[in-house]
Structures are given as C-alpha cells and as structure tokens.
Amino acid sequence: MSPGAEKRALQITAGLACLVPLSMGVASVIIGPSILSGIDDPPPRDLDSHFRYLSGIFLMVGIAFATCVPGIERKTARFRLLGAMIVLGGLARAVSVMEYGLPSDGHRFGLVMELGVVPLLMIWQSRVARRFGSE
Template identity: 55%
Template sequence: MPTSRERLLLQIVVAILSLIPLSAGAACVVLGPGFLQASAPWPVDLDSHLRFLSGVFFGVGLAFLSCVPAIERKGERFRLLSMLIVLGGLARLLSLVLAGSPSPGHVGGLVMELAVVPCLVVWQRRVARLRSRTGSAARRSPT
C-alpha cells in the first residue's frame, strides 16, 4: 500500500474512533449516571466524579482529533493519549476482576483500550517511519 494511502487510512480510522470518546464523553457530561441507565437517585459524589471523568474523556477525544491532520508528526502526543487510554483500560480490567463483568458496551471499551489502541500506536509509528523515509528520499533525489 502506498505510504500516502496508508497515512490517509490511519487518519480516517483515528478520526472515526475519536467519535467514541467525544460522543460518550459528551453524553455522560450531560446525562450523568443516567447515561448508564442507572436509577436515580445516585450519590452526588458519583454524579460529580462521573461527569468530571466524562469531561476528561471528551477532551481526550478532542486531543486525538488534533493528531489527525499531521498524524505522522504527532507521535509523542499520540503515544501519551494512548497511554492514558490503556491505563483507563487497566483500571476497567481491575473492575472486571473485582466487581464482575460489565455490560457489553463496556467490554467493547475494554477491547478498544487494551487491544485496538496499542495497535493504533504501532500503526502510527509505522506511518511516521515510512513518511520519514519517503521525505528523506525526496530530499536526497536530484531535481
């Protein structure tokens, strides 16, 4: 696959997957625990904490989107954001072990956090390396 096509495909995938934290984060900021079909009343601290974390999740989605235009040059940011997601996935895995299996949507989140996101990091690094080689070759070739 040509480097430019692979880069474009990565950009499209990251842009689409960014919709997950953006939509889930926004919905949970607005709805609070009701987003999870929790029955009110719920503890005020739970509401506050969940809305805070959802705001952070929304921000992570925005930050991933900011990587899309020059994704081959945003490796550090991409890896930092990915590390945050993987750490969240590890916390979700701990919850699974301690509290039991969550709903299918949260199990899907766990797969995204601990499998898909690390694969995206490898893919981003590959695209960056390929673009770097292509750029170096273009600078060396006589015009």
C-alpha cells in the same frame, strides 16, 4: 500500500475511533451517571460530580486525539501519550473485571477499544511516522 495511502487510511481509522470518546464524553457530561445501565435513581451528588468530571476528561482526550488526525505522521509523542492514558484506563477497568466480573456490553466495547484497538493504532501510527521519517 503507498505511504500516502497508508497515512490516509490511518487518519480515517483514527478519526472514526475518536467518535467514541467524543460522543460518549458529551453524552455522559450531559446525562450523567444515569447513562449507565442499571442506574435509575438519582446518584449520590459526589458520584454524579466525579462521573461528570471524568466524562469531561474523556471528552478532552477525544478532542486531543482528533487534533492528531491532520499531520498524524508528525504527532507521535502526543499520540503515544494519549494512547498510554487510554490503555492505563483500560487496565484499571480490567481490575474491576477481576474484582466484580464483566461489565455491560458498552463497557466491554470500551475494554476492546482500550486494550486492543488503541494499542494497534499506536503501533500503526508509529509505522506511518517511520515511513515518513517523522519519528
């Protein structure tokens, strides 16, 4: 695959991956903790506040990742920092798995994204950056 074609494939893949934090961030800010399965009653105010705060951060991470898509071969430092944030979040989620067991399907999908897809995207971005002499 030519460097240009590989870069374009990475841009498309990264752009699609951004849809997860963008859509879930917006939905979680608007809907709050009741977006999670099993939460029917109004949550405690502090839980609601913290959940929406973290959802806002998650939304901003999605926006920040989206800013990496144009010129992705030159955004290595930003891409790595954002990726490291997601991986660390996935590791924190893994602590919950060890303590309480597997979460619902949506959160399992999150684990796959956080500990599988994002690290692979980070490796791929690094490869593209090297091929363009930008790393």
